[in-house]
Amino acid sequence: MTVYGITGASGQLGRLTTEALEQRVSPEQLVLITRSPDNLAEYAARGIEVRAGDFNDADSLRAAFAGIDRLLIISTDRVGDRLEGHRRAIAAAKVAGVSHLLYTSVPEPTPENPAGVVPDHAATEQAIRDSGLGWTFLRNALYADGQLGSIEQAAASGQLVTNAGDGRNAYVTRADCARAAAAALVQGPGNATYDITGPAALSTADLAALAAGLRGSAVEVIDVSDEAYVQGLVEHGLPEPIAELLASFGTATRLGFMSTVSTAVADLTGTPPAPLSSLLAETQPR
Template identity: 35%
Template sequence: MSRIIISGASGDLGRRVTGLLLAANPDQELILTTRTPDKLADMASDTVQIRYSDYQYPEAVSDAYAGGDILFLISGLNLGRRVSEHRAAIAAAQHADVGHIVYTSVGGVQPGNPALSARDHLQTEADLRDSGIAYTFLRNHLYAEIVSNILVAPAVPSGVISQATGDGFFAPVAKEDVARCAAECLKDPSAHAGRIYEITGPELLDFHQIAAIATHVHSSPVEYKPVSEEERLAFFDAVGIPRTYDPTMPPSPDGHLWASDELVSAEVGLAQGFQALQTRHVEQITGQAPEPLAAVMERVREVRYDMIDATVA
């Protein structure tokens, strides 16, 4: 049996994928790596090992990956260090003779995409191609839960969603659909070797349509008003969100760390059509159709974003 390494295993996606793998096979051998092993102490067993790992310390990563066969490389959050952190993880996987890496990229990656995160992921995809290790890219599109609880819910009281997304289309995808795709690829990586999947929801929507869905779900009128990139940055400045990501900065009210340069560049990329993709890859990988945005909104609308986990999936 192959031993699967899950990087960043204490995060939401890592926990979901771990749960799916163990539900499918309680005897699955796993190495769960994290900067905070105490958070996963209750998951340790004869077949599940908890190991300390931090991308900033390559030796720790190399030690953590020892004995693993397949790596689920969950991308880092730090815009300033993401590429170098991923390179450290790839080097550690090479040292540990890992045979396959399933990597969480981002939707619509291609040259010319102005989204800062897309540039990072494009580079890591290139690094993985050059690594000599078999790979699968999961280009995960924007979480439907982010659309529901970060972009839509705060706008309901005012009735206006304002973003620099123009009239761009995208296909938001539920977190659990992303997790299910990852778990399937990890269970049988050879069947997905060299594949590049665009993991999307079932509908291609713009924010005018999303505002209409929000109006129905929240029983309150909501409209979408596009704004310029400069107006959007000014808004984030006004509410105290820093321009550039810093891991030491205080979390936003939703409990996460956001920086406006990455957020707004992603909105501009959406406006320019880089997210205008809708595939059937979720269904092809898992055999189950992805959850529509309206259903996600109904399911999580009363839950803080940072409290959404597998218990409400």
């Protein structure tokens, strides 16, 4: 019997992936790893094993990974301060006898890509390759879910302020990332990289059109420099490091690093990814 593990299982992506995986395998084949096992009591009640594991505690990880064959490492959210934790998890997985690691990464994790999350992801991918374990990299595009607030704000104000220029972004729903991860988990061994994207690469004009549909009138796209974008976010109350991180995604989009559209979601799951427009429609009052 193959045993599948998921780290960060109490997070949004972890929960969605667990639910997708439940449609494919039996509960006794699943192990959920989290720093707070009590948060997953509902899954334990369904017969799924929940274990404590902390990326800052190598001993806890080795115990948590024991008996797992294929392990999904969901990247932690501490941008710039997560690589050592990821390396700890990789080393613990090898000691525990895990045969195959899956990792949630980012599109085009190359030195040229200015997105602020790239260094962590690129180094983690390399550490997994160096481990000698089997690997699958799930390079998730930006979440479509994360664009809903911006679209609604643009609808309210009549303006969409951006530093993405004419770039395009293949936004993908978190649910589709989860479905793809669950499908990749149950596939046979063999190293692979998947670009997990939505069905189309959208421009800021496309986002403004979606906002205009909510507003009932046109929404203007306001193009600004990276520096002005950061300044605007800081003036609206965001800490400067977070503002710079968000701006870096606009820069990466403008330079073409986020525009790849792939068929990976459909290839893995048999069902095409949902467009951002349908996700937006689901969130609006009827």
